[in-house]
Amino acid sequence: MNEALDIRVLAALEPISTFSPARLRELLDYCRVENIEAGQNPFSNNFMQGRSVYLVRGQLELSYADGNQVMMRADSEWARHPIGKRQPDIVAARTLSNVQLLCIDDDLLDRMVTWDQFAMHEIIKLRTEKTDSDAAVRRLINSGMFSAENLNVGPFAHLPPANIGELLNRIEAIAVWDKDIIVREGDEGDYYYLIESGRAQVSRSVGGGQQVLAEIKAGDVFGEEALISDSKRNASVTMKSNGVLLRLKKKDFLELMKEPLLHRINYPEACQLIAQGAVWMDVRHPAEYRHDKLPGAINVPLNDVRKAIGALSIATPYIAYCQSGRRSAAAAFVLAQAGYKVFVLENGLWSVSKAQQQQDGERNE
Secondary structure: OOOOOOHHHHHOOOOHHHOOHHHHHHHHOOOEEEEEOOOOOOOOOOOOOOEEEEEEEOEEEEEEOOOOEEEEEOOOOHHHOOOOOOOOOEEEEEEOOOEEEEEEEHHHHHHHHHHHHHHHHHHHHHHHHOOOOHHHHHHHHOOHHHOHHHHHHOHHHHOOHHHHHHHHHHOEEEEEOOOOEEEOOOOEOOEEEEEEEOEEEEEEEEOOEEEEEEEEEOOOEEOHHHHHHOOEOOOEEEEOOOEEEEEEEHHHHHHHOOOOOOOEEOHHHHHHHHHOOOEEEEOOOHHHHHHHOOOOOEEOOHHHHHHHOOOOOOOOOEEEEOOOOHHHHHHHHHHHHOOOOEEEEOOHHHHOOHHHHHHHHHHOO
């Protein structure tokens, strides 16, 4: 954990402010803090490439490609958002005081925001439908299956967002007991597992005996290698205590890793549809939308998309967008199932030329 960073600093940033305290503590392990002295250019050497960078202390002077020059303070509203996202290119920067920058990997942050927004959507859906599955879904949402670590390096880092809801429906919980063999070396792969509670031991046959490879605990996952590679299990997993496992069948695991059919279009194609009467739909949090929405866009946050069904015009085509395309894919899938014609902006706002955004904004003013 980065001790130099207070969790309250994260809680003031967008879209991070929507995270629960537990989620913020998780994210803290993936934050990098840069302390830079006055008079320096902090953005040399592609410093911001692939990162969300926030100014959390001090003052910066920023010069943009359009000729504008701005002084940014850490206590300003502007500093709550990542620097340089969807603004004209920064051509020069200078620290006016000693500054502290907070850096987070763009993809990880976007995956975490996507998962958290869709998790809220699923809870709202269950309450609307008045099913008995609310407790089970809450249990899955709060499990370690979608921890920052698993979203960063685990199989679900590659889960198509449109399949998150279906994934929650297909995972099952099973009780297990001390000394139960969950996975046996040499067997065919059948399930992907997460330990919700309890401890287990991973071992492999070596020289006629069992060599212990690892001890795993609540929040840890196992079993994906044999499913992805379609090979036999290369180790055994034995429970070392009573516990509860969450598991997903091989067939479901492989099916959910494939993205369902979505209508994806690039930015020029989207602009043509907008000119013909389509409407931009920003599915991010309201604070993100207010900060840098596309001209004429409406805001339908992913976690509220079910509430919008019926309120949105069924005759209007919509083009859903977010930062990367993850959240918009999930929203488009839900709306398409309800009969709406929804396109997804391929790769989201990250793919859109800053110069083109500025030109379109001027045309719509």
